[in-house]
Amino acid sequence: MNKIFRLTYRILVSSMDLNTIGFFIMMPVGYLIIMGLMMGSIVPYMYYNGLKISYITFIAPGIVADQILIGGSLAGWILWQDKRIGMLEQIFSMPYTRFDYLIGNLISMIIVTFGGAMVMTFVAIPFISLEISIFGLFLVVVFLVLGTFIFGSIMLALGAIVKSNQIFNLVSNIVFFIVTFASSVFYPLTSDTPILLKIVAEVNPLTYVVDGIRSAYLNQIGVNDLFDFIILLVLSFVFMTIATIAYRKIKLSATV
Amino acid sequence: MNVIDTKDLKVSYDKKNYALNGISINVKKGEIFGFLGPNGAGKTTTIRVLTTLIKPTEGEAYVLGYDVKKNGVEIRQRIGVVLQQPSYEWSLSVEKNIYVYGVLWGIDKKILLKRIDQLLRDFDLLDIRKKYAADISIGQRRRLQLARELVHDADLLFVDEPTIGLDPIIKRKVLDYFKSLAKDGKTIFFTTHNLEEADYICDRVAIINNGRIHVVDTVENLKRRYEKERTVEILFNDGNESIINKLKDNIKNIKIYVPETKDEPYRIVTENLPETLEIINDFIKNNGYSLQWFNIKKTELEEVFLDIVGGKTNEQNI
Numbered sequence A: 001m002n003k004i005f006r007l008t009y010r011i012l013v014s015s016m017d018l019n020t021i022g023f024f025i026m027m028p029v030g031y032l033i034i035m036g037l038m039m040g041s042i043v044p045y046m047y048y049n050g051l052k053i054s055y056i057t058f059i060a061p062g063i064v065a066d067q068i069l070i071g072g073s074l075a076g077w078i079l080w081q082d083k084r085i086g087m088l089e090q091i092f093s094m095p096y097t098r099f100d101y102l103i104g105n106l107i108s109m110i111i112v113t114f115g116g117a118m119v120m121t122f123v124a125i126p127f128i129s130l131e132i133s134i135f136g137l138f139l140v141v142v143f144l145v146l147g148t149f150i151f152g153s154i155m156l157a158l159g160a161i162v163k164s165n166q167i168f169n170l171v172s173n174i175v176f177f178i179v180t181f182a183s184s185v186f187y188p189l190t191s192d193t194p195i196l197l198k199i200v201a202e203v204n205p206l207t208y209v210v211d212g213i214r215s216a217y218l219n220q221i222g223v224n225d226l227f228d229f230i231i232l233l234v235l236s237f238v239f240m241t242i243a244t245i246a247y248r249k250i251k252l253s254a255t256v
Numbered sequence B: 001m002n003v004i005d006t007k008d009l010k011v012s013y014d015k016k017n018y019a020l021n022g023i024s025i026n027v028k029k030g031e032i033f034g035f036l037g038p039n040g041a042g043k044t045t046t047i048r049v050l051t052t053l054i055k056p057t058e059g060e061a062y063v064l065g066y067d068v069k070k071n072g073v074e075i076r077q078r079i080g081v082v083l084q085q086p087s088y089e090w091s092l093s094v095e096k097n098i099y100v101y102g103v104l105w106g107i108d109k110k111i112l113l114k115r116i117d118q119l120l121r122d123f124d125l126l127d128i129r130k131k132y133a134a135d136i137s138i139g140q141r142r143r144l145q146l147a148r149e150l151v152h153d154a155d156l157l158f159v160d161e162p163t164i165g166l167d168p169i170i171k172r173k174v175l176d177y178f179k180s181l182a183k184d185g186k187t188i189f190f191t192t193h194n195l196e197e198a199d200y201i202c203d204r205v206a207i208i209n210n211g212r213i214h215v216v217d218t219v220e221n222l223k224r225r226y227e228k229e230r231t232v233e234i235l236f237n238d239g240n241e242s243i244i245n246k247l248k249d250n251i252k253n254i255k256i257y258v259p260e261t262k263d264e265p266y267r268i269v270t271e272n273l274p275e276t277l278e279i280i281n282d283f284i285k286n287n288g289y290s291l292q293w294f295n296i297k298k299t300e301l302e303e304v305f306l307d308i309v310g311g312k313t314n315e316q317n318i
Helices: A003-015 A018-042 A055-084 A087-092 A098-124 A134-161 A165-181 A195-203 A205-217 A223-248 B043-050 B072-077 B094-104 B109-122 B138-149 B168-183 B195-201 B219-225 B241-250 B273-287 B301-309
Strands: A045-048 A051-054 B002-011 B020-023 B026-028 B032-036 B058-063 B079-082 B156-160 B187-192 B204-209 B212-218 B230-236 B255-257 B266-270 B291-298
Touching (some): A003 A055, A055 A098, A055 A134, A134 A165, A205 A223, B002 B187, B020 B043, B020 B212, B026 B187, B032 B043, B032 B168, B043 B058, B043 B156, B043 B187, B094 B109, B094 B138, B109 B138, B195 B301, B204 B219, B241 B255, B241 B273, B266 B273
Parallel strands (some): B079 B156
Antiparallel strands (some): B002 B058, B230 B291
16 A cells, blocks of 8 residues: 555544544534525525525535535544654654645545535435536536645645644634635625625635536536636645645654 | 664753753663653753654754654664653543554554553553543553553654653553563663652663753663762751751761751761761760651662752752
8 A cells, every 4th residue: 555545544433433534414404404404595586697596505516515615624623633643753753754744634634524515415405406417526526626625735834733632623613604604505605795804705715626616516516616716726836835844843742 | 683773962942051061871772761851851852852853953963873863763763762841632532642643654444443542551541542532631641651662663762751640550561661672682662750660660761951961871880980978867856957967077088968858857968887877876966856757878879869860859969
């Protein structure tokens, strides 16, 4: 087995117990079903690119895209945890480089993101009208990978810098909240959206991931999605660079 | 062939003070090399340089013929490291911990499963093999950490204070295990501040303090160097101070270590035992003091160590 995949195996086995998987699935499923159906009773249908769709059809791609946040936050949490329990130092004393660990971690998170995205799609199928092409499926994969790289990098940088558990949890919860709710996951960005929140949503990478996946799920792929793709590509390079710099500066625990 | 070679190795974390200040050592194949020093002496920093976790600020270091500055992966491929800091997968069982570690080392599954069984037996972990690492005792976790590191076939093993938290029976078993590894040609770099176990296991020891090596020799040679000396341990029921001054005034080359508490005896290291005893005897007779504890010891590694590093009660030495 390639050494990156050995690290991926280790991360998945040591961090993915049934409770964690259950939690990661239950929360977005809860959003999808509870919010989709409850809000659907107030907003029976809405228009997206001139297409009349149910509210749950609107938010389903958003919940799928939201999996990148779960994968990303897990990447940071695992780095933080490995630092805390001494496994990072132990792994670095084996024939692995820091880069190997970084890539192994991100691959693990892409697997988690895809797993979550598939579960969310299957849960949503009975409630939504899914019209996805092969190209659309490819686009979903690309957007999920880029999204995981971006949020994984942000959370890895956080995991590398932060020194206490409380701060890590606090900051990641705040990031999670702002990124999820100041985006187009639950509502479309329109001319009536408050200007400040619109700016936040437009600099929020999740918005571009959601838009791309929504276009793919509703078979509405257009030029805008190419624009979304380019932005995500650039952002993933930027955040990967930031994460790498923060990660290089990790000081291993003992000092003497 | 030397397995470890360092020359004037220096490490500074803040560019002002040196955690290591010119370490030059060599370790031979099949040797158990003890690296002794008080807390903060530079033992762990030395291990971190030799295991390529950190780069030296100055100097040279070669491990298994490879340069620590350039060939980190090649070195780490052939070494095992038991860090002082506990490290294990909390959410996995004892045997799964070793299994995952074996996978990280790329060991074939069949071989790995056999080795796991053997290691569980060797380190008395069979009964708790299914228990989660989070649910076992500190000593059991330390054994797990040791067993896990032996899952792969390392040529050189770095063990940083490996017996912390182990009971005396297991401790002896672990030390004997290291001895058997050395007999099989493995080299062991062993840090400790437990001098009894260094005396038991090490072929040679280096004593480090404040980032400098003070002596490198076999335990026997070190003891021989100090064999003229005897240590007198003495504790009076009432008052110690005046005898100390009397001894200091009358006997040349005497070292007196002041204890941290009143319940511990003074340690008087002397090359002139008869005269020392005569002074103590006269002192007791003339002043009517009574003894609570009196003991004369041959020089042990502990005395050598205390003499070299100045003792734990360095500032209080009279």
